[in-house]
Amino acid sequence: xxxxxxxxxxxxxxxxxxxxxxxxxxxxxxxxxxxxxxxxxxxxxxxxxxxxxxxxxxxxxxxxxxxxxxxxxxxxxxxxxxxxxxxxxxxxxxxxxxxxxxxxxxxxxxxxxxxxxxxxxxxxxxxxxxxxxxxxxxxxxxxxxxxxxxxxxxxxxxxxxxxxxxxxxxxxxxxxxxxxxxxxxxxxxxxxxxxxxxxxxxxxxxxxxxxxxxxxxxxxxxxxxxxxxxxxxxxxxxxxxxxxxxxxxxxxxxxxxxxxxxxxxxxxxxxxxxxxxxxxxxxxxxxxxxxxxxxxxxxxxxxxxxxxxxxxxxxxxxxxxxxxxxxxxxxxxxxxxxxxxxxxxxxxxxxxxxxxxxxxxxxxxxxxxxxxxxxxxxxxxxxxxxxxxxxxxxxxxxxxxxxxxxxxxxxxxxxxxx
Amino acid sequence: xxxxxxxxxxxxxxxxxxxxxxxxxxxxxxxxxxxxxxxxxxxxxxxxxxxxxxxxxxxxxxxxxxxxxxxxxxxxxxxxxxxxxxxxxxxxxxxxxxxxxxxxxxxxxxxxxxxxxxxxxxxxxxxxxxxxxxxxxxxxxxxxxxxxxxxxxxxxxxxxxxxxxxxxxxxxxxxxxxxxxxxxxxxxxxxxxxxxxxxxxxxxxxxxxxxxxxxxxxxxxxxxxxxxxxxxxxxxxxxxxxxxxxxxxxxxxxxxxxxxxxxxxxxxxxxxxxxxxxxxxxxxxxxxxxxxxxxxxxxxxxxxxxxxxxxxxxxxxxxxxxxxxxxxxxxxxxxxxxxxxxxxxxxxxxxxxxxxxxxxxxxxxxxxxxxxxxxxxxxxxxxxxxxxxxxxxxxxxxxxxxxxxxxxxxxxxxxxxx
Ligand SMILES: Nc1ncnc2c1ncn2[C@@H]1O[C@H](COP(=O)(O)OP(=O)(O)O)[C@@H](O)[C@H]1O
Ligand SMILES: Nc1ncnc2c1ncn2[C@@H]1O[C@H](COP(=O)(O)OP(=O)(O)O)[C@@H](O)[C@H]1O
Ligand SMILES: [Mg+2]
Ligand SMILES: [Mg+2]
Ligand SMILES: [Mg+2]
Ligand SMILES: [Mg+2]
Ligand SMILES: [Mg+2]
Numbered sequence: 001x002x003x004x005x006x007x008x009x010x011x012x013x014x015x016x017x018x019x020x021x022x023x024x025x026x027x028x029x030x031x032x033x034x035x036x037x038x039x040x041x042x043x044x045x046x047x048x049x050x051x052x053x054x055x056x057x058x059x060x061x062x063x064x065x066x067x068x069x070x071x072x073x074x075x076x077x078x079x080x081x082x083x084x085x086x087x088x089x090x091x092x093x094x095x096x097x098x099x100x101x102x103x104x105x106x107x108x109x110x111x112x113x114x115x116x117x118x119x120x121x122x123x124x125x126x127x128x129x130x131x132x133x134x135x136x137x138x139x140x141x142x143x144x145x146x147x148x149x150x151x152x153x154x155x156x157x158x159x160x161x162x163x164x165x166x167x168x169x170x171x172x173x174x175x176x177x178x179x180x181x182x183x184x185x186x187x188x189x190x191x192x193x194x195x196x197x198x199x200x201x202x203x204x205x206x207x208x209x210x211x212x213x214x215x216x217x218x219x220x221x222x223x224x225x226x227x228x229x230x231x232x233x234x235x236x237x238x239x240x241x242x243x244x245x246x247x248x249x250x251x252x253x254x255x256x257x258x259x260x261x262x263x264x265x266x267x268x269x270x271x272x273x274x275x276x277x278x279x280x281x282x283x284x285x286x287x288x289x290x291x292x293x294x295x296x297x298x299x300x301x302x303x304x305x306x307x308x309x310x311x312x313x314x315x316x317x318x319x320x321x322x323x324x325x326x327x328x329x330x331x332x333x334x335x336x337x338x339x340x341x342x343x344x345x346x347x348x349x350x351x352x353x354x355x356x357x358x359x360x361x362x363x364x365x366x367x368x369x370x371x372x373x374x375x376x377x378x379x380x381x382x383x384x385x386x387x388x389x390x391x392x393x394x395x396x397x398x399x400x401x402x403x404x405x406x407x408x409x410x411x412x413x414x415x416x417x418x
Numbered sequence: 419x420x421x422x423x424x425x426x427x428x429x430x431x432x433x434x435x436x437x438x439x440x441x442x443x444x445x446x447x448x449x450x451x452x453x454x455x456x457x458x459x460x461x462x463x464x465x466x467x468x469x470x471x472x473x474x475x476x477x478x479x480x481x482x483x484x485x486x487x488x489x490x491x492x493x494x495x496x497x498x499x500x501x502x503x504x505x506x507x508x509x510x511x512x513x514x515x516x517x518x519x520x521x522x523x524x525x526x527x528x529x530x531x532x533x534x535x536x537x538x539x540x541x542x543x544x545x546x547x548x549x550x551x552x553x554x555x556x557x558x559x560x561x562x563x564x565x566x567x568x569x570x571x572x573x574x575x576x577x578x579x580x581x582x583x584x585x586x587x588x589x590x591x592x593x594x595x596x597x598x599x600x601x602x603x604x605x606x607x608x609x610x611x612x613x614x615x616x617x618x619x620x621x622x623x624x625x626x627x628x629x630x631x632x633x634x635x636x637x638x639x640x641x642x643x644x645x646x647x648x649x650x651x652x653x654x655x656x657x658x659x660x661x662x663x664x665x666x667x668x669x670x671x672x673x674x675x676x677x678x679x680x681x682x683x684x685x686x687x688x689x690x691x692x693x694x695x696x697x698x699x700x701x702x703x704x705x706x707x708x709x710x711x712x713x714x715x716x717x718x719x720x721x722x723x724x725x726x727x728x729x730x731x732x733x734x735x736x737x738x739x740x741x742x743x744x745x746x747x748x749x750x751x752x753x754x755x756x757x758x759x760x761x762x763x764x765x766x767x768x769x770x771x772x773x774x775x776x777x778x779x780x781x782x783x784x785x786x787x788x789x790x791x792x793x794x795x796x797x798x799x800x801x802x803x804x805x806x807x808x809x810x811x812x813x814x815x816x817x818x819x820x821x822x823x824x825x826x827x828x829x830x831x832x833x834x835x836x
Contacts (some may be wrong), residue, residue, distance in 0.1 A: 219745060
């Protein structure tokens with residue numbers, strides 16, 4: 001066999017690979033004439049090839065045993081491709097409209113073949129920078145989160161299924177450790193990897209490192225992240241892991257998936273929308289002051305949470321007499337108690353969402369990996385001003401999240417930041 | 419090989435077994451003359467044989483594929499013996515003074531050979547019923563809990579070690595499910611297994627099944643039990659899992675061990691001391707009003723918690739620059755923040771302890787498995803009165819636990835129950 005051992009592919013060797021893999025070759029109508037292959041990995045970790053022929057197309061994603069954007073000096077297990085595949089299949093099962101189909105997986109090669117999300121699909125973050133409104137985004141992403149989180153939790157699972165799945169995803173520990181470091185640790189200490197818009201934000205970054213109240217809160221979130229196996233979470237659900245058109249929303253790149261706290265996903269998405277919001281002033285120009293676009297982002301934040309929690313509770317109601325073992329129907333047997341437990345559940349999830357969302361915002365401003373929303377603002381002082389406002393809000397949310405009870409209050413808080 | 423397949427032993431076949439197992443045979447000086455073997459399993463699940471010869475002794479514990487006290491109609495994996503062994507070894511490693519040494523384990527036979535805790539060791543529960551004061555109990559059990567819980571948590575573990583261990587103990591799911599059912603579910607619903615001191619407590623048991631506020635709280639605890647992998651917990655740390663003399667305290671029977679919330683162990687122990695307290699009035703007689711013994715139990719409750727949390731924090735301080743990844747020293751780098759995180763951690767653990775302890779009390783009064791503390795009170799009405807007071811306190815603790823901040827307040831609350 002030509003590919004019996006792992007080897008990194010390139011645009012040439014990929015053709016050889018496709019030829020010997022029927023599930024891929026057949027997608028191209030079993031021919032290679034007129035094939036174009038292009039590496040497009042703009043992500044941080046992996047190599048992504050778009051393969052298009054006259055009769056079909058797909059995407060190949062290959063994990064190498066290090067972090068692409070840093071290089072071989074930061075090793076990272078290529079087994080992440082296995083967990084990404086398991087997660088893509090599980091999420092695709094519960095939410096087929098918003099997850100690309102997996103055509104092929106090769107564990108030896110750490111290689112996934114999946115549906116090519118053809119143009120005009122673009123990465124959501126790029127759409128947000130360009131100021132494009134996506135009228136179905138909140139509807140779609142709330143459905144993705146409600147379905148994938150509900151159906152992989154003890155609201156649907158038996159504890160037998162749950163522990164089996166939890167144990168399997170404990171194997172994805174290296175990716176969890178990366179999150180632990182870059183989200184929950186590095187921003188709060190001196191680290192060689194941290195950076196910020198210097199010199200403007202040097203003092204702000206230092207303040208983060210000296211804020212005891214913030215450190216207390218981030219410790220609680222880190223414990224939850226490390227210890228609480230609530231549902232199969234995507235683990236990296238920022239606006240760079242979502243591809244969109246005006247009609248379609250597709251969630252890619254769940255290589256960080258594991259059984260963790262639901263709020264980490266919901267928070268990642270909403271936190272990145274908030275970053276997009278604060279970046280808009282840096283993108284405003286004479287032709288477009290971005291004011292109405294900022295309103296659209298705020299509405300989308302509001303709708304994302306509200307639709308999410310409504311859909312989540314609807315699934316709970318639908319399945320309350322089902323297989324889930326968290327709330328047995330013989331115990332939670334009247335509408336008052338059902339209402340009380342749901343209210344309590346959603347309230348905790350809301351506070352987790354705010355906490356994790358805030359932590360994800362902070363790390364994008366003073367940690368190792370920044371977001372294009374801000375990075376694309378070329379005037380450093382302007383960028384720093386945008387970032388500082390986002391940072392102030394994030395610190396408030398992280399420290400005071402239990403004082404907020406509705407997403408409307410969050411939208412107000414965002415607007416109040418000067 | 420004579421024992422290549424699982425088979426339940428008896429006093430006779432056990433001799434054949436010992437003969438072919440060098441690690442056991444050698445403990446007896448490689449001879450069988452003068453051997454006495456006695457089955458003493460007074461526990462609920464397994465068979466326990468005491469093997470004593472002129473030159474040595476040990477205990478053999480064998481798990482059968484069902485629950486002993488119920489019978490073959492309630493199957494239960496005999497793999498529990500494997501998890502019990504792993505836990506005994508881990509706990510013995512961190513706390514050798516309070517855990518019997520494992521001499522032998524046979525996975526095929528679901529059989530453990532361990533140190534015989536020779537007389538005058540008795541089960542603590544029996545000592546508490548007899549009114550015996552154990553002056554070192556709080557000191558010893560607090561040490562056991564502080565060591566085993568600290569060293570298996572992220573205060574000591576790297577997340578790599580932690581997830582590996584969590585995954586392994588996910589395999590003990592059947593035993594976890596038994597706890598889920600008998601502690602967190604059955605008492606709050608109609609179940610064929612529930613019983614109570616009838617007719618006296620029929621109404622009290624019904625009240626538990628109709629108490630929405632209680633059900634909301636127990637749901638939160640059940641979620642924590644199922645989802646939060648905080649440390650390797652014993653999982654069944656009641657006063658029947660502790661053997662004592664005036665000088666020695668030994669923790670046995672960790673077959674329910676898994677990575678769960680620390681408060682489940684601390685609560686089990688303290689909750690069972692509270693049950694022992696409320697049973698004393700049923701054991702009082704002309705010769706002994708048990709008043710001073712009740713004071714000793716209250717002091718022991720107080721000391722157990724206070725010593726536990728002091729020892730736990732001392733371990734934390736000792737290892738704060740060590741391998742544990744929850745609170746990195748570069749972040750938690752000043753005494754104020756160190757104090758704040760410890761205070762917050764202990765406060766949550768205290769509330770978990772109260773909640774789980776209360777849930778364990780409730781299930782012993784209206785669930786399937788009762789405790790000898792009460793069962794040995796032959797006058798049913800007297801017993802019911804003792805049980806009712808314990809139940810009232812447990813309901814208060816479960817619902818209002820966040821209002822308590824010191825163990826002294828708990829002792830006061832116990833004394834106030836009429
Ligand atoms: N199924 C797909 N269809 C089209 N483009 C894709 C697809 N998957 C990935 N891409 C492109 O490749 C980029 C990197 O993919 P991603 O899965 O995010 O990799 P990484 O793990 O390195 O971040 C994406 O930003 C997107 O532009
Ligand atoms: N190592 C030991 N030394 C002496 N007696 C023991 C030992 N282990 C168990 N026993 C006795 O056997 C009884 C049942 O043991 P236990 O481990 O609690 O079994 P179960 O899991 O069935 O509850 C204990 O209550 C105690 O009396
Ligand atoms: Mg990506
Ligand atoms: Mg990725
Ligand atoms: Mg249900
Ligand atoms: Mg026992
Ligand atoms: Mg037992």
